[in-house]
Amino acid sequence: MENRFNQVEAAAFVAARPDCSPVLALRVYTSRLLGREPELVLHGGGNTSVKERTPNILGEEQELLYIKGSGWDLASIEAAGFPGLDLAWLRRLRGLPELSDEEMVNQFRTHLLDAAAPNPSIETLVHAFLPHRFIDHTHADAVVTLTHLPTPEKHLRAALGEGIAILPFIMPGFPLARAMVELYEDDPQVEAVILLQHGIFTFADEAEIAYSRMIDYVTRAEKYLAGQRTPGNRSQLLPSEATNSASEASGAEAITTAVVLPLLRGALSCVDSAGVRRYFSLDLRDDSVLLAALARPDAAQLFGGGVLTPDHVIRTKNYPLLLNLEPGFDQEAVGVVIREAVEAYGNRYRQYFIRQSQAAGAEKIMLDPSPRVILIPGLGLVGAGFSPKEAAIAADIAVQTVRAKLQGVELGPFLDLGEEHIFAMEYWSLEQAKLGQGKPALLAGRVALVTGGGGAMAVGIAAKLLEAGARVFLSDRDQPRLEAVAARLAARFGAANLGTVVMDVTDQASVAAGLGQIVQTAGGLDILVPNAGIAHVARLEELSGADFARVMAVNCHGVFTVIKAAIPIFRRQGYGGQVVINSSKNVFDPGPAFGAYSASKAAAHQLGKIAALELAELGVAVNMINADAVFAADGIDSGLWEVVGPDRMRARKLDPAGLREYYRNRNLLKAEVSAEQVGNAVLFFAAGLTPTTGATLPVDGGIPAAFPR
């Protein structure tokens, strides 16, 4: 592992932060160097600290500990991510006979320098009790891998030398902090402490030395692991034949992401104790190294074990689910295997929970029993979570875990950390206390597709779906328009839950590819909003067949293609879904010179009713929104009105402002309809708040001639 410390860069980093003490700025600098290495820390893992004497508000010298706060990632940490604590007070806590986790956190919060600071790391007392100015702690893969082997001490000594002390696994908290400092005081010459099945601490009075020791010891562990491989083993580790057999397996008709991911998503989804369905996001990783690793004959034994470091259990649960899908399986067989495997995983999890909560003698609330990491030889590794972010974190950690376990394969079996330790971490009282406090967002975990994504309507609809927590994909055949809308939405809601798909709704192959892309990215689809629409102004006498066909292709055939392509996804997920068609006030109240538009919209509307009849057996509701003229939203013009507006203005002898006024005045409530109001109506149906299907909801300010009937 490369030592990235650079004197010039460090000095510039400190100089660029004049508001921050140089010592703390240097702490931020080397923390980020550690955070850059996925082999050291991932997603909030690891922590660092620095001690400093500064005058307090009364001008008295005070000794402070700055330690990484929870919620911060070492890769991107700032000085604000290091809450300062009264170090003298923390050191006095060492004299207590015991200290519960709750009281420990209370002591942290009541001895902060800044009352609004984030919670200091759970490992704060380790940093406080050790005397060194700079302390670095990571969950380095290579070191942790050695600690999971039989006879870890032997390997650690051989790999790292005599400058280390070794501590058996102890849960983070007061007892660990005391054990660490006692170990250090027994031998003050040690440069690093290895915590079995957890990680490594290095320390020094200089930032560079603490950091360099970390890199040095981790490099020694990496070299030791590499040195244990006999020549030729590298290729044996990742056999090229395995890649071939993997691709052969994935060539089987039913074992494709298009089939497997929605089936998996359906099997994972569960109804929580409050009766609310929870939806999973999936994140597939399928690079060739991973596929080759999963194709190894010993994959189950090698990768089926527990986490590398107990931190990970919160993100990945202890065990992955291994799904062996035989190449000859048809779709039904794949579905059965997946459902049974997920169910069996859940049953094992419940047994583990009952066993451990009884052993702990504490009342705990069971977390959902679904796996967070699914290994599918031939297909890849799937991270699962209640949001795209959670799924990505689970996948990142799992990929790193597969790599780490591969490195240790020559040295013996990977030994799990005992399940009582895993349980203690997974059901830590402070984590339990947070349960049930935050109600999930209305559409949390759900995946939506809005077609016609380059227009004003899509802005309003997507805004409301994003606001409600859905992951939204916008599709359009016009990529620049699509990107303009996506950029606007990303500026308001962030990009994490937003995706774009270039797709032509009039072309079944293009639609199939587009929905395939969504399944590949998110795992499935829950909400379909056929929204693409075009218009053409011409009386029948002047309307060309080509123009009529063009409007019909988008407004009617384009609704058919997306519904048809979504049905297999809904069927595989098996828990229903929502289709909300953006129809038109014209369906009930057509206008002259608007034949192609009105007829195509009426046909699509009828198609929606047929879909409502046919898809009810899948639990899929299909409803229609009849909106009147929406001109623009959030600076994006309606593509439809750009085309229609000038003709309509000419027909009514009005300027653009006059046209908007005209449409407002023609409805009962004198309302100008906005895209966000249409979005509200879509949201109502998308959330499935009422058992309604085949219905039409007007969003038009009230036009008697367009009342649904």
Ligand SMILES: [Zn+2]
């Ligand atoms: Zn740790």
